[in-house]
Amino acid sequence: MTVNGTEYVREVEPRLLLIHFLRDELRLTGSHWGCDTSNCGVCVVWLDETPVKSCTVLAAMADGHRVMTVEGLSRGQRLDPVQQGFAACHGLQCGFCTPGMMLTARWLLNRNPHPTAAEIREAISGQVCRCTGYENIVRSVLWASEAERAQSEGAQSEGAQ
Amino acid sequence: MQVPAHCEYERAASVEHAIRLLTRYGPEARILAGGHSLIPMMKLRLAQPEVLIDINGLTDLCYITVADRELRIGALARHAHLLDSQVAGQYFAILHDAERVIADPIVRNWGTIGGSLCQADPSEDLSAAFAAVKGTMVIAGPDGIRTVSAREFHTGPYETQVGPAELLTEIRLPVRPGGGSAYLKVARRAGDWPVGAAGAAVWLDGEMIIDVGIGLTAVGAAHFAAAEAEEYLIGEAATAERLARAGQIAAEHCRPVGDQRGPADYKRHLAGELTARALTLAVRRAGGLADRAGSPAA
Numbered sequence: 292m293t294v295n296g297t298e299y300v301r302e303v304e305p306r307l308l309l310i311h312f313l314r315d316e317l318r319l320t321g322s323h324w325g326c327d328t329s330n331c332g333v334c335v336v337w338l339d340e341t342p343v344k345s346c347t348v349l350a351a352m353a354d355g356h357r358v359m360t361v362e363g364l365s366r367g368q369r370l371d372p373v374q375q376g377f378a379a380c381h382g383l384q385c386g387f388c389t390p391g392m393m394l395t396a397r398w399l400l401n402r403n404p405h406p407t408a409a410e411i412r413e414a415i416s417g418q419v420c421r422c423t424g425y426e427n428i429v430r431s432v433l434w435a436s437e438a439e440r441a442q443s444e445g446a447q448s449e450g451a452q
Numbered sequence: 453m454q455v456p457a458h459c460e461y462e463r464a465a466s467v468e469h470a471i472r473l474l475t476r477y478g479p480e481a482r483i484l485a486g487g488h489s490l491i492p493m494m495k496l497r498l499a500q501p502e503v504l505i506d507i508n509g510l511t512d513l514c515y516i517t518v519a520d521r522e523l524r525i526g527a528l529a530r531h532a533h534l535l536d537s538q539v540a541g542q543y544f545a546i547l548h549d550a551e552r553v554i555a556d557p558i559v560r561n562w563g564t565i566g567g568s569l570c571q572a573d574p575s576e577d578l579s580a581a582f583a584a585v586k587g588t589m590v591i592a593g594p595d596g597i598r599t600v601s602a603r604e605f606h607t608g609p610y611e612t613q614v615g616p617a618e619l620l621t622e623i624r625l626p627v628r629p630g631g632g633s634a635y636l637k638v639a640r641r642a643g644d645w646p647v648g649a650a651g652a653a654v655w656l657d658g659e660m661i662i663d664v665g666i667g668l669t670a671v672g673a674a675h676f677a678a679a680e681a682e683e684y685l686i687g688e689a690a691t692a693e694r695l696a697r698a699g700q701i702a703a704e705h706c707r708p709v710g711d712q713r714g715p716a717d718y719k720r721h722l723a724g725e726l727t728a729r730a731l732t733l734a735v736r737r738a739g740g741l742a743d744r745a746g747s748p749a750a
Contacts, residue, residue: 304458305458305459305461305504306457306459306494308455308456308491311455327453327495328495329488330643332556332558335558338562341532342561343561344558344559344562347487347488347491347562348491348562349461349491349504349506351461351506352487352508354463413557416556416642416643417557418558
C-alpha cells in the first residue's frame with residue numbers, strides 16, 4: 292500500500308488491523324489507538340479519498356490503496372491550514388483525538404470549503420474529545436476555512452493584476 | 453486489546469469468483485464488505501469465520517441508479533454514497549432520513565448497504581426503510597440470481613435468506629407516482645443505535661392512500677413491518693386522525709423488549725408516536741393533507 296506517498300510492501304497476517312499495521316509495522320504513531328470499537332475516532336486515517344476508522348479495517352483491505360495519516364498532512368515543513376488552525380485556536384489539550392480530528396476536518400474542508408459550526412460538529416460527530424468540549428476544535432476548523440478563503444482570494448487578486 | 457482470531461483471507465475478483473470461493477470454503481467462510489459489523493464481532497469472538505472473502509474490489513457493485521422504474525442500489529454502495537445520492541433522495545426521502553442517523557459520517561464512509569442488510573441486526577435502520585418502501589433483494593448464487601422481497605429477506609435476528617454460497621448483490625426499489633416517505637428515530641445520543649424508529653412510505657391518489665408501507669426498527673416488529681396498521685390505511689383517506697390511529701395499531705402489534713436503551717412500554721410508545729409522525733411527514737411529502745407545513749418532496 293502507499294502511505295503518505297511512500298509505497299510499502301509487507302507480508303501481514305490477515306487479521307492484522309490497519310491501525311496496528313501503521314503504528315507497529317511502519318512506526319507511524321501519529322494515528323492513535325483508542326476504543327477499538329469504531330466509536331471514538333482517534334484512529335481515523337484516509338483510505339483513498341475518505342477518512343475511515345482504521346481499528347475496523349484490516350491492513351489487507353488497504354492493499355493496493357492509498358493511506359494518509361496525520362504525518363502526511365503537512366507539505367514538507369509547511370503545516371496544513373487545519374494544523375495551523377488547531378495551533379492558533381488551541382484546538383487541543385491532551386492531543387489524543389487531534390490527528391483524527393484534523394484528518395476529518397481536512398476532508399470536510401475539501402468537500403465544503405466554508406462549513407458552518409453545525410456542519411463541523413456533524414462531521415466530527417463520530418469522534419470523541421474529552422478535553423475541549425469541542426468548542427475550540429470547531430473554532431480551529433473555522434479558522435482554517437477562513438485562512439484558505441483569504442489565501443484563495445489573495446491568489447485571485449494577484450492573478451487579476 | 454481486541455483483535456480478531458486467526459483466519460484466512462481471500463480477495464474476490466468478481467461476483468462469480470466470490471461465489472466459487474464461498475462454495476469451496478463452505479459455511480465457515482464470511483463475506484467481508486465494509487467490515488464495520490463483522491470485524492467488531494470477530495474481535496469479540498461473536499463471529500469466528502475461518503476464511504474472509506473480501507469483496508471490496510468488486511467496484512461494479514458500487515452504484516445507485518434508476519433503471520426500468522426502479523431505484524437500484526448495488527450491495528457494495530457505502531452508506532455515504534446513499535446519503536450523497538441525489539436520485540435516491542429525490543425518489544425516497546426515507547433513505548436520506550435514515551442515513552443521516554446511521555452511525556457517524558466516518559463509519560458511513562466505509563460501511564456498506566449490503567453489509568448492513570446481511571448483518572440483519574434487529575436495530576439496523578435500513579432494514580425497516582426497505583421494508584417500508586417494499587424493496588426487492590437480488591441474491592446471486594451458484595445457479596444464477598434470485599429475488600426475495602425485503603420483507604422476506606430477514607428470517608430472524610442476524611439471519612437472512614442469503615445462503616452459505618450466496619451473495620446479496622442489489623436492492624431494487626420500485627418508483628411509483630404519488631409517493632412520499634419519511635424515517636424518524638429516537639436514539640440516546642448522536643450515532644447510537646435506536647431506542648425505537650419508524651419509517652413510512654405512502655402512495656396517494658388525491659387524498660386516498662393507494663398503498664402504504666410502515667417499517668419499524670428495534671421494537672420487535674415481525675419482518676420489520678407493521679402489517680396491521682398498513683391494512684387499516686389502504687384505500688382510505690389520509691386524514692390526521694386516521695394516521696394517528698394507525699400509529700396506535702402499529703404500537704399494539706409490535707413486541708419490544710426492555711433493555712439498557714429503555715423499557716418495553718416506552719419503546720411501544722415510541723413505535724406508535726414515531727409511526728404516526730413518519731406517516732404524517734410521508735403524506736405531506738406526497739402532497740397530501742390540507743396543511744402543507746411539512747417539507748416538500750426532497
